[in-house]
């Protein structure tokens with residue numbers, strides 16, 4: 001299968017992920033033209049200044065006209081409204097996808113609005129940073145990262161194969177699975193870690209003023225790492241926790257049980273329990289490093305914003 005895979009790619013939402021797809025698709029020649037819509041006029045203008053696309057539209061309905069591939073790159077809570085708007089304007093036979101961090105709720109929100117003949121292939125590139133907005137994107141974001149696709153069983157295999165080839169050309173490793181399985185796995189590997197980061201930074205900031213200033217002054221790398229994650233976009237993460245409620249609550253229940261066990265080990269001076277856990281977790285880190293999944297996103301520190309936009 002030869003690139004370009006699509007003659008016209010429409011991106012709805014042009015923040016970190018949308019702009020990274022635009023840059024990677026352009027750099028790799030994966031698509032012909034790129035059409036862009038995003039909700040805020042100032043963000044759309046910025047996308048144009050950055051030269052992210054070939055055509056810019058004030059509405060999603062206009063942007064998807066004539067597109068053979070549409071990728072919705074908005075917070076998961078906005079996916080239903082976008083699908084409702086674009087549904088009547090999609091070209092027959094087009095692929096429609098998204099990049100949301102939660103899959104079952106997004107499928108439920110988007111599918112009813114997509115007409116027959118559309119190939120709906122939900123997706124989630126497991127690659128990102130704590131930055132937002134069109135300035136935050138970079139063409140290499142997806143290199144050697146996973147992209148999970150969750151097409152329904154009735155979706156045309158040839159359309160899925162083409163979309164898999166598209167993501168591979170952007171540098172990603174692609175795997176397909178059910179939306180429900182995706183949501184359980186991501187609840188423990190991504191959603192819970194973010195909740196823990198938000199919580200620990202919140203706890204530190206609620207400490208009495210005297211202690212709080214010392215926390216910031218002497219913050220060792222552990223706390224600093226949490227503050228990076230806790231700087232992630234509030235709209236995006238609010239939507240993720242609301243949309244993946246059941247899986248997050250399931251994993252949070254197990255987490256709380258294990259934390260109670262550790263609390264007890266510390267209180268009772270049970271060093272063996274602590275040592276055994278820390279030995280096991282060190283082995284997990286070493287196995288992740290060995291398969292090359294530990295690399296932080298490259299040099300994104302000076303770009304983008306940590307504030308919600310548009």
Ligand SMILES: NC(=O)C1=CN([C@@H]2O[C@H](COP(=O)(O)OP(=O)(O)OC[C@H]3O[C@@H](n4cnc5c(N)ncnc54)[C@H](O)[C@@H]3O)[C@@H](O)[C@H]2O)C=CC1
Pocket residue numbers: 012013014015016017018037038039040043073074075076078081082099100101102124125126127128129130131132133134233236240309310
């Ligand atoms: N930030 C990350 O590290 C990752 C994010 N994701 C997912 O990607 C999606 C987008 O995230 P980011 O690019 O980081 O967010 P972002 O905040 O950088 O960009 C979101 C864009 O969507 C636009 N938007 C919001 N509501 C809209 C609407 N109703 N219609 C049209 N445009 C609208 C915003 O103006 C903005 O341009 C989210 O669903 C998130 O769960 C997936 C992987 C990683």
Ligand SMILES: O=C(O)C(=O)Cc1ccc(O)cc1
Pocket residue numbers: 100101125126127128129130190229
């Ligand atoms: O910045 C980080 O550490 C991330 O974990 C980025 C990220 C955020 C959300 C996703 O759905 C996937 C990746």
